[in-house]
Amino acid sequence: MILGGVPQVRVVGEAADGDEVPAAVARCAPDVVLMDIRMPRVDGLAATEALRALPDPPEVLVLTTFDADEQVLRALRAGAGGFLLKDTPPAEIVRAVLRVAAGEATLSPTVTRQLISHLTVGPTPGPDQRRDRALRLLAGLTEREHEVAVALGHGRTNAEISAELFMSVATVKAYVSRLLTKLALNNRVQVALLVHDAGLV
Structure with a gap:
């Protein structure tokens, strides 16, 4: 609903679960995938990793909350273009999608600093x-x-x-x-x- 009313954006497909994402991307060839981390069967992390391993992958924006630190870090390491908090105002979601589609930075500096600061506190594997x-x-x-x-x-x-x-x-x-x-x-x-x-x- 948020993206459907934006003239510059065309919603070309939807997937209900991570295991549906590769087929949906192959069928619809999107420029940007807005990916939820939490899905019932295959989560957005596995789906992001699978997409970013493709020869010419779409950009991925991950939807998340700060209570999923390790998951967000994994998504960013897998090549996601950034993340949006689930309480991000609709206008900012639209701006983020447009920035990613234009090949620009997808995270505001403030949010980037908050995320990296949050993720780098405490021990991490390896x-x-x-x-x-x-x-x-x-x-x-x-x-x-x-x-x-x-x-x-x-x-x-x-x-x-x-x-x-x-x-x-x-x-x-x-x-x-x-x-x-x-x-x-x-x-x-x-x-x-x-x-x-x-x-x-």
């Missing part, structure tokens, strides 16, 4: 291996790329990074694209998580 891997990947960056990566870890927008590092917004965008390619990541949220894994934020 922190040493993740830290070592993150440090190894980040060691391959140039000094400037490293600075941009750390700024992403702080949840900075392109404009904020531009002001902080004295470069144009276009240059920041180029660096972000280069980081994604160099680190073999899907989006800036994954760069932020990698920086956190490395203990740099």
Whole structure:
């Protein structure tokens, strides 16, 4: 109902459970999938992992609440473009879907900071291996790329990074694209998580 009344958005399909998602995506070829984590048979995490493993996957926005920390982290590591809280106002849901469809960042800096701060409190499985891997990947960056990566870890927008590092917004965008390619990541949220894994934020 929320998305159906937006001129720029066309709802092309729905799935009642995670096990229906791959077939629905193959049939409808959406640009964006709005994915609930909690579903009866196959949850949204498994469905997200399956979708992001496809050759040309749609972007995935996960619907969640803060009481599912490990699940959200798993979804973001699987390549979800971001998450929306279930009490997100309708207008913001629409904006998030449009941003994702346009290939832009899907999380506001405030929400990104809250999420990463919330998720990185306390022990997580295999922190040493993740830290070592993150440090190894980040060691391959140039000094400037490293600075941009750390700024992403702080949840900075392109404009904020531009002001902080004295470069144009276009240059920041180029660096972000280069980081994604160099680190073999899907989006800036994954760069932020990698920086956190490395203990740099």
